[in-house]
């Protein structure tokens with residue numbers, strides 16, 4: 001049973017561990033989970049204009065400044081408060097949940113919208129001038145024609161530059177906001193209790209990874225579409241509509257009648273797109289979860305000749321994704337065509353009809369200007385339609401992403417939880433009962449155990465007997481159903497989680513190593529500050545790992561690959577032991593920690609552990625008799641209850657050769 005199922009994305013070429021400086025930043029941000037400093041992506045040449053110049057825009061944004069801190073506070077409240085307040089049944093409003101992330105990007109948004117204003121201003125100058133210019137060709141002299149042409153070219157260039165600025169700045173805001181959403185969601189995921197990651201109803205790590213990577217990228221697209229529509233499209237629409245109104249109010253009103261038809265079509269198709277998008281997201285995340293499961297098990301797949309079977313499974317999932325994605329893409333391609341058909345069809349009927357009615361009222365120049373304005377009105381209307389569809393498509397992504405953050409944790413830390421500065425290592429399990437699910441059988445049933453400070457106790461028992469579960473209780477990865485656990489006579493429910501886990505070192509059954517150097521893996525505890533190389537080497541020597549580490553190409557600075565893939569099982573185990581020794585906790589848990597060692601290494605590690613026993617409390621889950629014999633007392637955990645094995649009982653188990661079978 002795996003205790004730690006953390007998986008870091010592999011980085012084959014370099015260490016995936018952040019630098020101490022980066023970790024320091026992370027550490028300081030942990031106190032303020034959101035929002036952190038925005039990414040410095042802002043183009044330095046595009047300085048924010050003075051506040052006086054932008055006063056009207058700033059006042060529009062007073063809404064931003066008044067709402068943002070409150071929203072921010074909601075997201076900044078510590079995990080405990082959120083966990084207590086969190087209610088997964090609360091209705092989900094995607095817009096309100098992403099609002100604070102958008103508001104934190106008010107600077108690039110304001111600048112982007114300012115650029116869009118400039119772009120629309122250039123366009124509104126361009127349109128009538130273009131009308132005049134086209135109707136005056138052949139009627140005016142060459143110099144005036146050239147000058148008019150130059151003005152037109154200048155306006156056109158200004159529009160291009162401003163439009164570029166608008167897109168670049170709004171993308172910056174959207175990507176920054178999605179970066180912050182990603183970090184926020186990841187922080188919350190790490191706060192989730194272990195039960196979220198394991199057991200029957202667990203969310204697979206592949207699905208979580210997909211949501212935080214691909215779906216957060218979808219959210220960026222959605223945010224961009226929204227930001228690029230709200231103000232820029234409204235500006236262009238109103239500028240062009242006023243041009244049309246000036247030229248012909250009657251014709252403009254007739255044209256406006258088309259808008260409700262378009263809106264109705266967009267709304268209907270948008271709802272369908274939302275459903276289709278959700279289906280597509282589920283199918284791609286299933287594919288990602290599958291890959292995450294099968295690739296780490298590649299050795300077993302190959303050894304079992306299961307390649308064909310796995311290809312078939314992959315094909316089935318990939319095909320499901322293909323159909324869902326194709327339906328989505330078709331829908332996305334279909335919607336703009338429908339909008340155009342409705343718009344142009346209705347508009348041409350209306351225009352032709354009205355032109356017949358108002359024949360003779362238009363001169364050539366007005367006609368060109370009206371038609372040009374009409375074309376530029378279509379663009380923002382289409383953009384609104386597209387943005388609405390993007391939003392409908394992004395809604396499920398936002399929902400699934402923030403679903404990870406909406407939880408009511410069963411393992412909570414009290415606001416007045418104490419920080420255990422020093423622990424002697426006295427551990428008491430008092431009447432502990434536990435079951436994983438409401439309808440599951442009891443794994444631990446009224447269990448009592450007192451391990452004195454500095455004592456070594458071994459736990460043996462049949463597979464599935466609850467040994468690992470007992471350790472999970474001690475680390476407060478789960479809380480017991482009944483009873484309590486005391487460390488130095490302090491109920492662990494009254495102790496800060498960080499403080500408790502600092503004093504309990506663990507070498508788990510499934511070794512969790514990360515891509516990074518040997519030194520980084522051993523000194524994992526100090527990864528946020530500075531790894532003490534002397535301590536690293538000492539821990540490695542004690543765990544009998546120093547010898548093989550020095551033979552690696554770069555010694556302690558060798559990158560061990562994803563999940564330590566370049567090491568043998570025994571080497572991984574020795575690194576894990578060295579890591580626990582480096583942590584120097586008062587309580588040490590060895591969950592079948594020496595199972596992958598050869599007899600020589602096991603002997604050396606055992607000697608090291610024996611040295612450790614002198615000043616540590618050690619709880620060993622063992623399946624080797626030699627390891628069990630190191631312990632002062634041995635307990636059999638079976639059927640949720642503990643029974644102390646006296647030397648005679650132990651001897652009888654041993655002599656009847658049932659001991660190994662009993663504990664594996």
Ligand SMILES: Nc1ncnc2c1ncn2[C@@H]1O[C@H](COP(=O)(O)OP(=O)(O)OP(=O)(O)O)[C@@H](O)[C@H]1O
Pocket residue numbers: 001195198199200436437443461462463464465466467468469470509663664
């Ligand atoms: N996350 C979980 N959700 C539901 N049931 C679980 C979970 N983890 C363990 N169990 C169940 O709890 C029981 C005890 O499991 P545990 O891992 O504690 O046994 P163990 O004694 O450590 O076994 P082993 O020696 O094989 O590692 C088993 O029946 C197992 O199926």
